[in-house]
Amino acid sequence: MICLASPRILVIGGGPAGLSASIDLFEAGADVVLVEKEDVLGGTPKKLHYSLIAPDLKPVEEVLDPLIRQVESSAVTKKLGTVVSAIENGNGHVNVTFTSNGGKEEAVFDAVILATGFTHWDPHKKYEYGYGVYPDVIDFKDFEKMLSDDNLARPSNGKMPARIGWLLCVGSRDRQVGKFYCCRVGCAVSIKQAMEVKKKHPEIDTYIYYMDIRTYGFWEDQLYWKAMEDLNVKFIRGRIGAISKGDEGSLVAMAEDTILQRPSEVPFDMLVLTTGMEASQGTVEMAKLLGLEMEEHGFVRPLEADSLPVHTTVENVFVAGTATGPKAIPDAITEGSAAAIKAFNYVRRSRGKKATGRSMKKDARAYAE
Numbered sequence: 110m111i112c113l114a115s116p117r118i119l120v121i122g123g124g125p126a127g128l129s130a131s132i133d134l135f136e137a138g139a140d141v142v143l144v145e146k147e148d149v150l151g152g153t154p155k156k157l158h159y160s161l162i163a164p165d166l167k168p169v170e171e172v173l174d175p176l177i178r179q180v181e182s183s184a185v186t187k188k189l190g191t192v193v194s195a196i197e198n199g200n201g202h203v204n205v206t207f208t209s210n211g212g213k214e215e216a217v218f219d220a221v222i223l224a225t226g227f228t229h230w231d232p233h234k235k236y237e238y239g240y241g242v243y244p245d246v247i248d249f250k251d252f253e254k255m256l257s258d259d260n261l262a263r264p265s266n267g268k269m270p271a272r273i274g275w276l277l278c279v280g281s282r283d284r285q286v287g288k289f290y291c292c293r294v295g296c297a298v299s300i301k302q303a304m305e306v307k308k309k310h311p312e313i314d315t316y317i318y319y320m321d322i323r324t325y326g327f328w329e330d331q332l333y334w335k336a337m338e339d340l341n342v343k344f345i346r347g348r349i350g351a352i353s354k355g356d357e358g359s360l361v362a363m364a365e366d367t368i369l370q371r372p373s374e375v376p377f378d379m380l381v382l383t384t385g386m387e388a389s390q391g392t393v394e395m396a397k398l399l400g401l402e403m404e405e406h407g408f409v410r411p412l413e414a415d416s417l418p419v420h421t422t423v424e425n426v427f428v429a430g431t432a433t434g435p436k437a438i439p440d441a442i443t444e445g446s447a448a449a450i451k452a453f454n455y456v457r458r459s460r461g462k463k464a465t466g467r468s469m470k471k472d473a474r475a476y477a478e
């Protein structure tokens with residue numbers, strides 16, 4: 110017998126991927142519950158007050174607020190300030206316990222989309238850069254907030270900096286700290302930040318220290334060349350070995366300039382550490398509750414990274430956004446939509462069959478094909 114009830118799908122995480130997944134599921138006719146541990150929607154970009162978003166350098170509000178408004182005005186059930194505290198997945202049903210303000214509530218779903226995102230790598234772990242020691246060494250999420258608040262000032266004295274440096278690949282591509290992978294967006298975001306500075310304050314000197322610049326696709330043209338040729342952002346190939354205190358409260362960045370092949374020591378008023386991405390605590394916890402496989406860098410392993418990127422190794426659990434690895438906001442939004450259609454179709458196809466809720470890899474593949 111065919112079951113005509115709407116597919117009942119849980120979306121965990123209210124960031125870019127979770128928002129787009131919720132909207133597309135709702136528009137397809139699913140009964141959607143969106144759970145978010147914070148009290149507001151929008152995920153890390155909203156929570157940490159990101160400024161402009163590449164590639165079009167639009168304010169984060171212009172990109173995400175329309176998605177948030179769509180979810181808010183729809184019949185998607187929103188559970189904010191709520192966490193998933195228990196999950197039992199079997200016989201085609203996912204039994205979920207929600208916890209909020211000490212209260213518990215249970216519900217049953219046909220499928221789950223995991224969109225629990227990433228966290229910025231903690232720059233305290235790279236002690237030689239003095240984060241947490243020198244107030245004018247900040248990380249790029251701190252700098253995003255400064256830009257979005259339009260409050261460009263040295264934390265040490267509240268004055269406008271005359272020279273700012275960015276240090277790319279902090280907690281990325283660094284075997285010493287066990288992070289072997291590229292954060293994928295750090296070059297673009299740092300260049301974008303330098304461009305924002307130069308557009309508003311052309312008198313500020315801006316330097317970007319890099320191993321190599323990875324502005325993939327159109328970003329090469331939209332960001333890298335524009336920054337260098339139109340806005341006079343300077344690039345120095347070399348990795349800063351250490352940061353120390355200089356004269357009059359400056360910070361001296363000591364590096365090896367690998368193009369000029371000589372040591373360089375440049376005084377700065379402010380240094381920005383471009384930190385990498387790692388799986389959020391929520392991603393790790395939810396993956397454990399759902400019985401998902403993790404890949405070697407600590408993110409959720411898609412069923413097939415090249416051909417089935419939003420399927421997981423559990424047949425009725427789908428994944429979107431940075432839970433599977435570093436990516437940009439537009440890519441996370443696209444993956445949310447992809448996961449929505451895959452989850453919706455999975456439920457439609459699995460009804461009428463004897464649903465099993467099996468979690469073996471080959472069964473997940475059978476449903477995906």
Ligand code: SF4
Nearest residue numbers: 278281292293295296
């Ligand atoms: S995107 Fe750029 S900053 Fe990020 S790890 Fe890759 S090369 Fe480094």
